[in-house]
Amino acid sequence: MKVKLDSYYLNVLIKGLYTQRTNYDEETNSNIDTLLLRLVDESDKLKLSRKKKIVFQPDEIKLIRTCLSDWRNEQIQAEKEDAVEVISELLEKFI
Numbered sequence: 001m002k003v004k005l006d007s008y009y010l011n012v013l014i015k016g017l018y019t020q021r022t023n024y025d026e027e028t029n030s031n032i033d034t035l036l037l038r039l040v041d042e043s044d045k046l047k048l049s050r051k052k053k054i055v056f057q058p059d060e061i062k063l064i065r066t067c068l069s070d071w072r073n074e075q076i077q078a079e080k081e082d083a084v085e086v087i088s089e090l091l092e093k094f095i
Contacts, residue, residue: 001094002054003053003094004051004052005093006052007049009089009093010039010043010046010052012086012087012090014036016067016090017039018036019071021036031060035063039054068090068094072087072091
């Protein structure tokens with residue numbers, strides 16, 4: 001699946017994955033770390049105000065959906081409405 005992300009949403013995705021990376025089993029955490037390294041590399045190459053189509057494997061999409069959903073639920077409980085809105089917008093890109 002190709003997902004078109006600008007630098008803002010790419011950095012939100014990186015933050016979300018980083019925030020959630022220790023909440024799962026060892027194998028899942030390792031997969032998150034691998035994905036994080038790839039996304040940070042993509043972020044470094046991406047110019048501000050540009051968008052880039054990034055290809056994600058089905059297992060990466062599933063992992064991203066899980067992490068973003070869990071992160072969004074944490075933000076809902078913390079009553080951080082702005083964060084919930086941004087995370088929801090990003091999550092929509094992966095559905």
